[in-house]
Amino acid sequence: MKKITIVSGKGGVGKTTFTAALACLCANDGLNIVLTDCDVDAPNLAITLKNQEVKRNDIYSANIAVVDESQCIGCQECMNHCNFKAIKWSDENNKPIINEFECEGCGVCSLVCPQQCIQLSPIKTGELIISESKYGFPIVSGELLIGRGNSGKIVAEAKKTALKLAEQNNSEVILNDGPPGIGCPVIASLSDSDAIIILTEPMPAAIHDLKRVLSLAWHFTQEVGLIINKYDLYPPLISQLEEFARDNNLQILGQIPIDDNVPKALVNLSPIIEYAPEAPASLALKEIYNNLKTYLNSKD
Ligand code: SF4
Ligand code: SF4
Secondary structure, three states, X not given: OEEEEEEEOOOOOOHHHHHHHHHHHHHHOOOOEEEEEOOOOOOOHHHHXXXXXXXXXXXXXXXXXXXXXXXXXXXXXXXXXXXXXXXXXXXXXXXXXXXXXXXXXXXXXXHHOOOOOEEEEEEOOEEEEEEEOXXXXXXEEEEEOOOOOOHHHHHHHHHHXXXXXXXXXXXXXXXXXXXXXXXXXXXXXXXXOOEEEXXXXXXXXXXXXXXXXXXXXXOOOOOEEEEEEOOOOOHHHHHHHHHHHHHOOOEEEEEEOOOOHHHHHHHOOOOHHHHOOOOHHHHHHHHHHHHHHHHHXXXX
């Protein structure tokens, strides 16, 4: 089983559109796949694939402090020791008030409380959704609740569930749609990948963003390929991107042109290769799929 993760140094380069198309190309080619949406801040991969939700579970990946007020003597030790300023004081009740959005669950307040009346309690941070796409493959999406942290743990949960599903189904490929940037959820998405695809576009900040995400990717695998989306957006930058790829031993798996059919497909909630199979972007995607297959087979 191959685990392939698709990331980009920044948002808005068309990563989810690309992943949805790649998943459909895999399925059309008879591959048994599982898709994971690791963009837990804004998971929308399933929506673009006309999914049917089959299961939803809560994720408790963090703790917060909870005070048993009946035992509290109002000494303020907890508030004085909270480095995250998560405890305010209620003069009215002479008791601490924990701000659950500020509490990091470090447990210091619990340690210093002379009454031992503070416990750490698990709190819901997200949801895990399993759905079935119209195209016959399952999608596992992690969704972070508003105001909660621990996005990396939500990604890890989603990937764990996807792996279990893939093992049950004897899947050949897991495709992970990673979040943009280089933060904690990106690191969680990249871990344990057999191959990583970085999507970029020819914009002035592209090389800078690429360097950052590539240095992360190399921590997990040397099998990193590059795709240039909207390559005709600013052609003078293409030679710079090609030079960067050459210098860093990155295979350019393909280039996708600007194509009006892409936004139209998005509006119709349809992967571009289904909406307009002969459109320039679809033809480029099919070529990329073939290049990817050749590339991965050469590594077996
Ligand atoms: S668990 Fe840590 S962050 Fe939360 S209230 Fe206690 S000391 Fe503050
Ligand atoms: S440390 Fe314990 S006893 Fe003191 S104010 Fe906080 S909760 Fe109450």
